[in-house]
Amino acid sequence: MNLLSNQLTMQRFCSSGLARHFSEVLITLRRWGPRVKKNLGTTTTLLLFLPLLIATAFISSLWNSDTSNFSVHNISRNKTVIIVSRKPQNRPPKRITTPLNCVKNQTQTCPTNYPKTSQTQESISDYSIPPTSTCPDYFRWIHEDLSPWKVTGITRDMLERANQTAHFRLILVNNKVYIHKYKQSIQTRDVFTIWGILQLLRKYPGRLPDLELMFDCDDRPVIRSRDYSGPNNKGPPPLFRYSGDRWTMDIVFPDWSFWGWAEINIKPWESLLRELKEGNNGRNWVDREPYAYWKGNPFVAETRRDLLTCNLSDKHDWNARLYVQDWILESKQGFQQSNLASQCAHRYKIYIEGYAWSVSEKYILACDSTTLIVKPYFHDFFIRYLQPLRHYWPIRDKDKCKSIKFAVDWGNTHKQKAQEIGRAASNFIQEELKMEYVYDYMFHLLNEYAKLLKFKPVAPDGAVEVCSETMACTANGSHKKFMMESLVKGPSITSPCTLPPPYEPKVLGAFYRRKLNAILQVQKWEDRYWESLKKQ
DSSP states (O other): OOHHHHHHHHHHHHHSTTGGGOSEEEEEEEOOOSOHHHHHHHHHHHHHHHHHHHHHHHHHHHHOOOOOOEEEOOOOSSEEEEEEEEOOOOOOOOOOOOOOOOOSSSOOOOOSOSOSSOHHHHHTTTSOOOOOOBOOGGGGHHHHHHGGGTTTOBOHHHHHGGGGTOSEEEEEETTEEEEEEOSOOSTTHHHHHHHHHHHHHHHSTTOSOOEEEEEOOSSSOOOBGGGGOSTTOOOOOOOEESOBOTTBOOEEOOOGGGGOBGGGTBOOHHHHHHHHHHHHHTSOGGGSEEEEEEEEOGGGOHHHHHHGGGSOOSSOOOSEEEEEOOHHHHHHTTSTTOOGGGOOOEEEEEEOOSSSSOTHHHHHHTTSSEEEEEOOSOBOSSGGGOOBTTTBEEEOSSSHHHHHHHHHHHHHHSHHHHHHHHHHHHHHHHHHSSHHHHHHHHHHHHHHHHHHBOSOOOOOTTOEEEOHHHHHTTOOHHHHHHHHHHOOOSOOSSOOOBOOOOOOHHHHHHHHHHHHHHHHHHHHHHHHHHHHHHHO
16 A cells, blocks of 8 residues: 555545544544555554554444534644544524514604624625526516616605605614605505505615615506606606516515505415415315305496406306405404405316406415416506416406307316416515515615615604504504514524526517417407307
8 A cells, every 4th residue: 555545544534424522532643654565554554553543433323323514624734644633513594583662651762772783694604505596587577667766866856756656755774764654545555555564674674775765555556657758858757666567667566465455354475485385285276166256345346347248157258256245244243254264175276357457366375276367457566477378278358258268168178287287386476575575576676776775875864763663562453463473583594586687689589489379379269269159
């Protein structure tokens, strides 16, 4: 055995799992000479000594279950000196929990002891945090929504012009939030939207730059693209809201119901998502009612009233089972008939817009039923990514009844494919729309927005500092319950997902063509179906 063989033998031993049980082992071997006799003697000694080391390591492993890492620290030139020493424990950082600091019989103020930085920043030198994953593809629409200001940036004048319809102005300066309210929103939309942003700051403290924005809590977008298409336009005002459409430039933001809709007893998204998943597991798709189900308020839009004509009657059965949701009666009865997790009893569920986009969208898609989407005209922050025939079945808005009947007949004939469509949608909701990604979407949207600002954000006169304490500690009833349920307990120990780059124009064009072709394909199938029935 030559010199290299001996060195490799010792290195393999020291790098093996046996050596890790020693706190410090110093083995000093004289450098082997060139003569075979000496090499033979050294080899013999080593072979005799190895069993003793192995036995000692085995006994040591029984005494101490600690599996700390060991490594070779030094090999000298004249002597082979191998030091196997304990490495620091590679344990994840302990999550910091910061409860609310509510005070009694005093004016509630914002605490000063909340962590100023994220745990990922403080502990990254001591703990090897895995690389962050890339965000879901629908995050790419952040770039699209902010593209109107990509060249010019956002000036103070642009921002001030957004207050014509805004319900509140939000200012973030040095990780403190100030609110200037202009008018009352519908119910508590503004309250829970602000609450959601405060939870984002609890999750990622110190990670958001200073910024200033205007928020409109109404349904329909108002910043029309055609008003800012001329060469001399002043630039569109940046206005945040819950939905947009192809003709407007409002910036789409997650809606208030992710933190709970107190007025109609809809729980915060994180807990409701778990209940929806449990509801799905309770009944297989094939065992569900073979009809299309919808329950909602038909009085907010003509298209919903038209949908009701597709209900079961003495003359027609369009394969639809439709119900009117009376929220006033429900509130009096304690919301006993409006549990969303129990409304997954049909193979098909219908999504139809109301006055604009509807909050019900995510609850329907999560149901594991095949979602039938009546042609939408508005979008929220995630729906643009979904593809017909992959995540949902498209329904015509002009001839709903025939379109619904064909969809149900097709699905009951092609059960496996119909189940795959329903499962793809619910998997998307469960995996890619979990609350972690909702916060990450907010994080990246606000970060990219802040990069466009051409002015220094400042808290104006009349703005009031708000924090989780000033909102939750003074709340009552369902409002307090949902705030406490959706409270972020402390800074995250992981970083946000990595924002994907914007779509290349060709890629985005192909995406839209693929979506349109799928819709046209369904319409061809549908037309042939009804033509064949006429011939019969």
